[in-house]
Amino acid sequence: MVDDEKNQKPTGDQEYEDTVVNIEGRRVTVRTRKVPPLPDWTETEIVGKALPRVDGIDKITGRAKYTYDIQVPYMLYAVAVRSPHPHARVKNISADKALAAPGVHGVMLPQDVASYTTAGLPLLTLNPKYTGEEIAVVAAETELQAEDAARLVKVEYEELPFVMDAELSKSDKSPVKFFPEGNFIGGGFGRHPIGKPSVYSRGDVEQGFKDSDQVFEETFTTQPQQHSCMEVHGTLAQWDDDQLTVWESTQGVYGVQEEIARVFKIPLSSIRVIGTHMGGGFGSKGGAGKQTALAVMMAKRTRRPVKMMLSRHEDYMGVYRPASTQYFKIGVKNDGRLMAIQLKTINPVGAYQSGANWGSCAAMTTEMYACPNVHTEEYAVFTNAPTPSAMRGPGNTQNAWGLEQMMDLIAYKLNLDPIEVRNRNDVKVDQVTNEPYASKGLAECYKMGAEKFSWEEKRRRRNDPAGTKKHGVGVASQIWGGGGGPPATAIVKINQDGSVNLLTGAADIGTGTRTVLSQICAEELGVPVNRIHVTNADTETTPYTLPSYGSITLASSGPAVRSAANDAKKQLFDLAAGSLGVKPDELSSKDGFIFVTRQPDKRMKFESAAAGMPERDLVGRGYRGPNPKGQALNAFGAQFCEVEVDTQTGEVRVLKFVAAHDSGRVINPHTFASQVKGGITMGTGYALSERRLIDGNTGIPVAASMLEYRPPTSLDAPIDIEVYSVDVPYKANNIGAKGVGEPPLIATAPAIANAVFNAVGVRIYSNPITPEKIMLALRDGKTAKQTA
Amino acid sequence: MRAFEFHPAHQISDAIRSLDEANGNARICAGGTDLLSRLKDDVDNPERLVCIRTLPDLRYIRNDKDGVRIGALTTLSTIEEDAYVQKQLPLLHQALQVTAAPQIRNQATMGGSICQRPRCWYLRGPFDCLRKGGKECFAVYGENKYHAILGGHLCYIVHPSDSATALVALNASVKIHGSKGEKTVPIEKFFVGPEVNILKENILEDDEIITEVFIPHPAPGCRGAFNKSRERQSYDFALASAAVQCRMSRGVCEDVRVVLGGVAPIPWRSREAEAVVRGKKLSAATIREASEAALRNAKPLTQNDYKVDLTKLLLTKSFQQVSI
Numbered sequence A: 001m002v003d004d005e006k007n008q009k010p011t012g013d014q015e016y017e018d019t020v021v022n023i024e025g026r027r028v029t030v031r032t033r034k035v036p037p038l039p040d041w042t043e044t045e046i047v048g049k050a051l052p053r054v055d056g057i058d059k060i061t062g063r064a065k066y067t068y069d070i071q072v073p074y075m076l077y078a079v080a081v082r083s084p085h086p087h088a089r090v091k092n093i094s095a096d097k098a099l100a101a102p103g104v105h106g107v108m109l110p111q112d113v114a115s116y117t118t119a120g121l122p123l124l125t126l127n128p129k130y131t132g133e134e135i136a137v138v139a140a141e142t143e144l145q146a147e148d149a150a151r152l153v154k155v156e157y158e159e160l161p162f163v164m165d166a167e168l169s170k171s172d173k174s175p176v177k178f179f180p181e182g183n184f185i186g187g188g189f190g191r192h193p194i195g196k197p198s199v200y201s202r203g204d205v206e207q208g209f210k211d212s213d214q215v216f217e218e219t220f221t222t223q224p225q226q227h228s229c230m231e232v233h234g235t236l237a238q239w240d241d242d243q244l245t246v247w248e249s250t251q252g253v254y255g256v257q258e259e260i261a262r263v264f265k266i267p268l269s270s271i272r273v274i275g276t277h278m279g280g281g282f283g284s285k286g287g288a289g290k291q292t293a294l295a296v297m298m299a300k301r302t303r304r305p306v307k308m309m310l311s312r313h314e315d316y317m318g319v320y321r322p323a324s325t326q327y328f329k330i331g332v333k334n335d336g337r338l339m340a341i342q343l344k345t346i347n348p349v350g351a352y353q354s355g356a357n358w359g360s361c362a363a364m365t366t367e368m369y370a371c372p373n374v375h376t377e378e379y380a381v382f383t384n385a386p387t388p389s390a391m392r393g394p395g396n397t398q399n400a401w402g403l404e405q406m407m408d409l410i411a412y413k414l415n416l417d418p419i420e421v422r423n424r425n426d427v428k429v430d431q432v433t434n435e436p437y438a439s440k441g442l443a444e445c446y447k448m449g450a451e452k453f454s455w456e457e458k459r460r461r462r463n464d465p466a467g468t469k470k471h472g473v474g475v476a477s478q479i480w481g482g483g484g485g486p487p488a489t490a491i492v493k494i495n496q497d498g499s500v501n502l503l504t505g506a507a508d509i510g511t512g513t514r515t516v517l518s519q520i521c522a523e524e525l526g527v528p529v530n531r532i533h534v535t536n537a538d539t540e541t542t543p544y545t546l547p548s549y550g551s552i553t554l555a556s557s558g559p560a561v562r563s564a565a566n567d568a569k570k571q572l573f574d575l576a577a578g579s580l581g582v583k584p585d586e587l588s589s590k591d592g593f594i595f596v597t598r599q600p601d602k603r604m605k606f607e608s609a610a611a612g613m614p615e616r617d618l619v620g621r622g623y624r625g626p627n628p629k630g631q632a633l634n635a636f637g638a639q640f641c642e643v644e645v646d647t648q649t650g651e652v653r654v655l656k657f658v659a660a661h662d663s664g665r666v667i668n669p670h671t672f673a674s675q676v677k678g679g680i681t682m683g684t685g686y687a688l689s690e691r692r693l694i695d696g697n698t699g700i701p702v703a704a705s706m707l708e709y710r711p712p713t714s715l716d717a718p719i720d721i722e723v724y725s726v727d728v729p730y731k732a733n734n735i736g737a738k739g740v741g742e743p744p745l746i747a748t749a750p751a752i753a754n755a756v757f758n759a760v761g762v763r764i765y766s767n768p769i770t771p772e773k774i775m776l777a778l779r780d781g782k783t784a785k786q787t788a
Numbered sequence B: 001m002r003a004f005e006f007h008p009a010h011q012i013s014d015a016i017r018s019l020d021e022a023n024g025n026a027r028i029c030a031g032g033t034d035l036l037s038r039l040k041d042d043v044d045n046p047e048r049l050v051c052i053r054t055l056p057d058l059r060y061i062r063n064d065k066d067g068v069r070i071g072a073l074t075t076l077s078t079i080e081e082d083a084y085v086q087k088q089l090p091l092l093h094q095a096l097q098v099t100a101a102p103q104i105r106n107q108a109t110m111g112g113s114i115c116q117r118p119r120c121w122y123l124r125g126p127f128d129c130l131r132k133g134g135k136e137c138f139a140v141y142g143e144n145k146y147h148a149i150l151g152g153h154l155c156y157i158v159h160p161s162d163s164a165t166a167l168v169a170l171n172a173s174v175k176i177h178g179s180k181g182e183k184t185v186p187i188e189k190f191f192v193g194p195e196v197n198i199l200k201e202n203i204l205e206d207d208e209i210i211t212e213v214f215i216p217h218p219a220p221g222c223r224g225a226f227n228k229s230r231e232r233q234s235y236d237f238a239l240a241s242a243a244v245q246c247r248m249s250r251g252v253c254e255d256v257r258v259v260l261g262g263v264a265p266i267p268w269r270s271r272e273a274e275a276v277v278r279g280k281k282l283s284a285a286t287i288r289e290a291s292e293a294a295l296r297n298a299k300p301l302t303q304n305d306y307k308v309d310l311t312k313l314l315l316t317k318s319f320q321q322v323s324i
Ligand SMILES: Cc1cc2nc3c(=O)[nH]c(=O)nc-3n(C[C@H](O)[C@H](O)[C@H](O)COP(=O)(O)OP(=O)(O)OC[C@H]3O[C@@H](n4cnc5c(N)ncnc54)[C@H](O)[C@@H]3O)c2cc1C
Pocket: A707, B027, B028, B029, B030, B031, B032, B033, B034, B035, B036, B052, B072, B098, B099, B100, B101, B104, B107, B108, B109, B110, B111, B112, B113, B114, B115, B116, B117, B160, B161, B162, B163, B204, B208, B209, B210, B211, B235, B236, B237, B238
């Protein structure tokens, strides 16, 4: 994985240079190999086609094996003993009874793992700081035996005071002191001192407010959100002497491998991590989890393979997107121009310092719109709750809820079209770094989305004043990274029969990576997709790449795949040139033929050329080159939404979504649309129904199931979602694509909230927008700010 | 889930004996959609499951001169699809259509649906609450948005069953078999509030099984309506629901039963609302008055006063639907 320390090894080599990669809002500088540029694709045969997924049949028939499915002989199941208290000290712990229970092969206690941590968290603890924190692990021959034995581990606790409320924790009245310097720290990555917020400033906000015609102050809150991956978190670890194999449901096999090597101080060559098929991550599976390290240790201890999959209940007691409270103050001119933005955010991040990485959400406010004076202040506050993690569009998804509602509110106050206000504050240059955007199609998104949605016409429509079902429309915008970058390597192997193996370390976290990378490879080689077999996410057989986070996968691995295919193709052209009696650079390939570019009937079959390979196969390598210097690489989008609100019951139905996104070249319209639809579905849950809840009086989670947490089902997902790409050319990498994994979620919830306001004239400041909040808001004319 | 003995029963008498032997440590398992999640959540730990799905002859919908008889193992989807139910008992049909999700209705049984345990998250979580023999109700000062506004007494669960709400409105009765023999009880007497028994929601003894639900034929001129509000629209338990079954004659309401769901520890019959409308035309004013009367004694907790307005609204809708 990319972290700051690691990338400071300068090499004087002329073939390398420094480049910036934007990962989940962090700008990381990495040293990278320069790669020869490839010509832009002008006309494409396979790239851009809505081809079915290469592994679609495997997935729907159940043939695709996920970590959850994998069984190996003599496998044990490991189950954790978890703290029933939000804060306690373990006075006594005894595993005797558990060890004597049927089928049990091992128990690990905190003292057995004391010297290990992963991602800054203890693996097991004698001082649990949240309900559900791991105290011990038991391994047995069946899952039920392991569960039974886990209950037999005798733990005596001394209960300690706990704090669940961020404002209370932050105050001097907090019953718990997490650090001597205080209970909060600056939110976000980087080193912040404890007891101080992280601050960003440009211009002079006080002056900006003075220069404004109007100033608006509002507070928004967002609930924690759970990833709800269809496959829970889990690991299967198997030792073979000193060789370790780990199957992990992960977004990045190399990240897991590096973490295991670091924790256990064993060579990378001894660790194989496999994650070919995995059932969703959404940021929660970026690296090794505690269960990874625990399964590896338990397997060593018991000399048996050990599988540790979390239950759905445990999953719902684990990682999540942190909540936020956002205090906004925005000054504007009467024409809609933003003059000053001040934003303070409070982000409860659990009990450990590493949670603070995700305790920040102001970035979107600093960069989305033109505004000369901006001041943000972010508090990551410790509480006795689990540690959060990245989640799809971390930060911006929370912030869009506030910022995009503020923009809407300003539009209504100034009597302007919400799109007009956004266009008046549009920028071509990153407001924080002052770098121009490599491409920005946001204005096109507004234009195309508005047209397809019939925005103006729908906005003019009036509801029947006597009716109880009111229609409303809303819009919101988004910005995200997604430019990708190095390191990412790909290998393309051409076999003597002309079939092709593509080897890539990239995970397919359900986004269709295997499919789109196959398309890129097929396009560059000029062979049909069915000639390509892709092997991915296996540290032993596929080359290095960063994890699939930050919407970087396609824009990182895609260009490497194209380069590798190009390398292989050139080698094959060298052989074919002799047979066709021309020079290699006079050749092209398409539809399974290699032909003379100026004389297409002079041609040979791809496999005939391959049959002539003296070594019987041929290997092409490709690397992801640097990003262009001094340019900001971002993906944009705008989403339009129509809702129907029942003014009596407060129920909201989402009738329609039109999403227009700028993510450069679309490699496969199907997988592109499915990302956007998936994002909108997830955003609908965030907006309307999902609620992670910990009982404030006891510190115990109470909605830790799919039934109570209420993610949308296929019946709750908006049926009518239209997806458009604005196809603005993008030249920052050799495939012309930016990421679209996270962007579609960011604008969804505020678009719904804005549509609800348009329908019934009340603004809901806290998600989810439940029927009762609307009822109360309509009844009391108040804005339901405080109802959680 | 902890280990248990599994006893498939082939005759009602086997099942009763097996229950009786276990002295309160056995549970009846019908469709299992409720029971298994309680076992998995480790909030109910019986030593034995007496499986009654293996009993013959408890899957039927029979129509005789008095009414319709539904065997306890009949699935909710079979009942929902039954032509008689659709035509003569629209209230029950409407309630079933918004009960859970189709997959669950295919598995859930008539008996199980009225005996299912409440969904209170304190009852279903690691909390030593009154209904589990503990000392306090965690909902009173806790997360009580989904809890009772009527009939709470130390414990504030709401009865989760939509079909139970409908069956009380339809004046159904349940046939119960036990060691002491067989009896039939009006369903209204079947459910008991926390003031009677804080540990259970009904009068069933440990060795008793429901074998049949009986619904009398509605008198000519009867109309019924069921309205339910939920937070997630695809499937969800009721935030509140309102069932009205009423016999109309020349625009006048001759007889009526009003039952509220999702707001009280039992399906909540509102005699106050019934008294307002009985013998009257269902004018807007009367309906308003009846809805107000139904909620007059509501005592919301800290987070659920929205239920008062919501229930009035659902009741108003049900009245309006039967008045047309
Ligand atoms: C996701 C989900 C959503 C749901 N949504 C709704 C909803 O919206 N509305 C609603 O009303 N319900 C809802 N339910 C509950 C569902 O209706 C019940 O789980 C179901 O009706 C229980 O029937 P069963 O046959 O599966 O019972 P089981 O789970 O087998 O048994 C339930 C209980 O009844 C007892 N029991 C079963 N049969 C008998 C009998 N013949 N005699 C005596 N005792 C018996 C059992 O001992 C057990 O305690 C939902 C359930 C789920 C899982």
